[in-house]
Amino acid sequence: MKQAFIGFIILFLLAAGCSRNDLTDYMPMLTPGQVETGPRPTLTPSPSPYAATEPEQKDADQIQTDPPFIEEPAEIDYFAVKPDESGNIMIIMYHGITDENTPSYDRSTEGFLQDLNTLYSQGYRLISMSDLINNRISVEAGCTPVVLTFDDGRSSAFSLVETEDGLRVKPGCAVDLLLKFCGDHPDFGLAASFYINYYSEPFQGGGTVAERLNFLTAIGFEIGNHTYSHIQLNELDAIGIQEEIGRMDAWIKELTGTAPVALSYPFGIRPVSDLREVALNGSHGGIDYSYPIGLREGQSIVTANPAHVQFDPLNAPRVRGTDSSTSDNEVQDLGYFLRFYERNPNRRYISDGNPLRVAVPAGSKNLIDPDKLQGAELFVY
Numbered sequence: 001m002k003q004a005f006i007g008f009i010i011l012f013l014l015a016a017g018c019s020r021n022d023l024t025d026y027m028p029m030l031t032p033g034q035v036e037t038g039p040r041p042t043l044t045p046s047p048s049p050y051a052a053t054e055p056e057q058k059d060a061d062q063i064q065t066d067p068p069f070i071e072e073p074a075e076i077d078y079f080a081v082k083p084d085e086s087g088n089i090m091i092i093m094y095h096g097i098t099d100e101n102t103p104s105y106d107r108s109t110e111g112f113l114q115d116l117n118t119l120y121s122q123g124y125r126l127i128s129m130s131d132l133i134n135n136r137i138s139v140e141a142g143c144t145p146v147v148l149t150f151d152d153g154r155s156s157a158f159s160l161v162e163t164e165d166g167l168r169v170k171p172g173c174a175v176d177l178l179l180k181f182c183g184d185h186p187d188f189g190l191a192a193s194f195y196i197n198y199y200s201e202p203f204q205g206g207g208t209v210a211e212r213l214n215f216l217t218a219i220g221f222e223i224g225n226h227t228y229s230h231i232q233l234n235e236l237d238a239i240g241i242q243e244e245i246g247r248m249d250a251w252i253k254e255l256t257g258t259a260p261v262a263l264s265y266p267f268g269i270r271p272v273s274d275l276r277e278v279a280l281n282g283s284h285g286g287i288d289y290s291y292p293i294g295l296r297e298g299q300s301i302v303t304a305n306p307a308h309v310q311f312d313p314l315n316a317p318r319v320r321g322t323d324s325s326t327s328d329n330e331v332q333d334l335g336y337f338l339r340f341y342e343r344n345p346n347r348r349y350i351s352d353g354n355p356l357r358v359a360v361p362a363g364s365k366n367l368i369d370p371d372k373l374q375g376a377e378l379f380v381y
């Protein structure tokens with residue numbers, strides 16, 4: 001799916017007679033009143049209707065959940081590639097990209113590009129949150145999947161500028177950097193999800209909120225729920241939790257016609273223990289919502305592998321997208337884990353290239369929960 005999408009973009013660029021480096025300039029543009037009607041690329045299994053200014057309102061039961069089309073993968077020599085799909089997967093948590101006095105939750109432009117370069121050169125490949133949730137992990141055999149997330153709807157993560165030709169991605173934001181990097185490295189994939197609140201207008205800049213969200217999904221990214229007002233969920237009762245999540249859920253569906261892909265707990269803090277289920281499955285204003293996964297910050301367990309026996313979708317771990325470790329200050333952030341997996345490559349998820357097969361060496365079979373395969377075949381070699 002991802003390779004096909006990158007291929008589409010590259011073909012599009014070639015047709016336009018441009019270099020890959022100009023990728024951002026040729027992404028879909030919106031002009032007031034324009035509604036895109038042609039085919040559009042998507043990485044998600046649920047293509048959303050794409051309205052530029054006044055998105056069509058959809059009922060929850062109209063939202064598409066068609067499974068993604070999966071190409072038949074090439075067979076591999078398992079004993080040569082040595083895939084291990086019981087290994088660790090990272091979900092990386094970013095916020096904004098800031099170059100001045102970078103706060104601890106943000107990343108500098110240089111740091112972000114360094115992360116992408118390191119991930120790519122060390123054999124990590126991007127997958128969407130949907131593919132992780134559905135256990136349909138499609139990366140090249142021998143590579144390790146990784147998921148990028150951005151919280152809080154910061155304009156330095158994504159924003160648009162209004163030009164004479166319509167809306168374009170603002171140069172220098174994370175999406176702009178990602179599009180350029182992935183255009184230069186098409187086998188890296190192109191995927192990320194963005195978790196937004198209502199209280200602080202998402203992705204401030206050009207365009208309406210609906211235009212921003214629909215632009216983002218039109219170029220292959222996913223939108224997630226980060227609650228209505230970015231509140232600590234452990235301070236709320238069941239009604240308050242459902243109001244925070246349900247209002248945001250309804251707003252995103254209204255603007256995009258698509259259900260948010262996942263829930264990200266504000267501050268990484270979950271509801272108190274006996275109210276955790278209502279965060280993922282609840283109801284507000286007579287409308288139900290349902291989330292397959294809740295994202296925290298930090299390591300409840302190390303891996304976000306959806307088929308792993310220890311994986312808990314109520315408490316999916318994320319690695320903070322920073323590099324803060326020094327020799328006397330060990331911080332378990334992205335920099336720490338990239339170095340850890342360099343030293344311990346056998347702890348990484350190594351793909352067999354087949355999204356419908358979970359391949360593990362015989363000694364790791366007990367790390368896979370057969371109830372979490374979601375239709376994939378368990379293959380032990």
Ligand SMILES: [Zn+2]
Pocket residue numbers: 151152226230266267
């Ligand atoms: Zn947040």
